[in-house]
Amino acid sequence: MAQTWPWRGSPGPLADLQELFSEVLDDFVEGLPVGEGRFPPVELRRTPEGYRLIAAVPGVDREDVQLSVEGQTVMLEGERRAPEAPDDAEPLRRERGAGRFRRTVRLRDPVDTANVTARLERGLLMVDLPRPEEQRPREITIQVEEGT
Amino acid sequence: MNVQMRGQEGAPSVVRPAADIYRTADAIEIVVDLPGVDREQISLTVQENELVLEAERRESEGDRVGQARLPVRFRRVFGLSDLVDADRIRATLEQGVLRLTLPKPERARPRRIPVQEV
Numbered sequence: 651m652a653q654t655w656p657w658r659g660s661p662g663p664l665a666d667l668q669e670l671f672s673e674v675l676d677d678f679v680e681g682l683p684v685g686e687g688r689f690p691p692v693e694l695r696r697t698p699e700g701y702r703l704i705a706a707v708p709g710v711d712r713e714d715v716q717l718s719v720e721g722q723t724v725m726l727e728g729e730r731r732a733p734e735a736p737d738d739a740e741p742l743r744r745e746r747g748a749g750r751f752r753r754t755v756r757l758r759d760p761v762d763t764a765n766v767t768a769r770l771e772r773g774l775l776m777v778d779l780p781r782p783e784e785q786r787p788r789e790i791t792i793q794v795e796e797g798t
Numbered sequence: 799m800n801v802q803m804r805g806q807e808g809a810p811s812v813v814r815p816a817a818d819i820y821r822t823a824d825a826i827e828i829v830v831d832l833p834g835v836d837r838e839q840i841s842l843t844v845q846e847n848e849l850v851l852e853a854e855r856r857e858s859e860g861d862r863v864g865q866a867r868l869p870v871r872f873r874r875v876f877g878l879s880d881l882v883d884a885d886r887i888r889a890t891l892e893q894g895v896l897r898l899t900l901p902k903p904e905r906a907r908p909r910r911i912p913v914q915e916v
Binding site for chain 1: 816817818819820821822823826827829831832833834835836855858859860861862863864866867868869893894895897
């Protein structure tokens, strides 16, 4: 049986060590280089509901980005087009890059893949990945008996 | 603007945003990546021969996990030559991309000079 790290509790002897490293464990970029280094840059956050993965994709149209989630792997694929410029435009500096990109982020904890939502806002792709229902913390009411 | 320590925990470092620059017959076009930034959070000032761009975005909710971190504060200075008309700079923001149009003054635009027959 595959071992998954629980959200809370004692995750085992390796957990502390793993905590030191990025939870973004594995990623790669394919195709044309876009910008410097890996594209898109991402940030992972923990929210009360689960994870929020934020990818910076300025200038990328909604139709040009695809998102897929399988198990604990989130894949972003798409294309950033070169900015529109008149025919006579002479490029003096090009740092932003354009072309196809693909980036995979592996999460440490499982997510409820059926309920993943994403939105594109001011060039940021916000992906909300809720944790599975059974792994959410539950509030347990403790009954206190009146002393006799 | 305050100078900040790079990588200081809690205080996001200031990042130099990536830019494309084009020259057209009438203007210089600057295209800058400012992901997550609102229009109101952008400051553009012209001083001396420099165009100073400063911007900031609101961070998302939740606690950050791991090392990966998206920039929060941006700053970049563009040198201006006499070949732009600083009073007529236009700026538009779309999908986290700022586009600056710096028109050339009339005298700097290419002109066709008719040759007269005498």
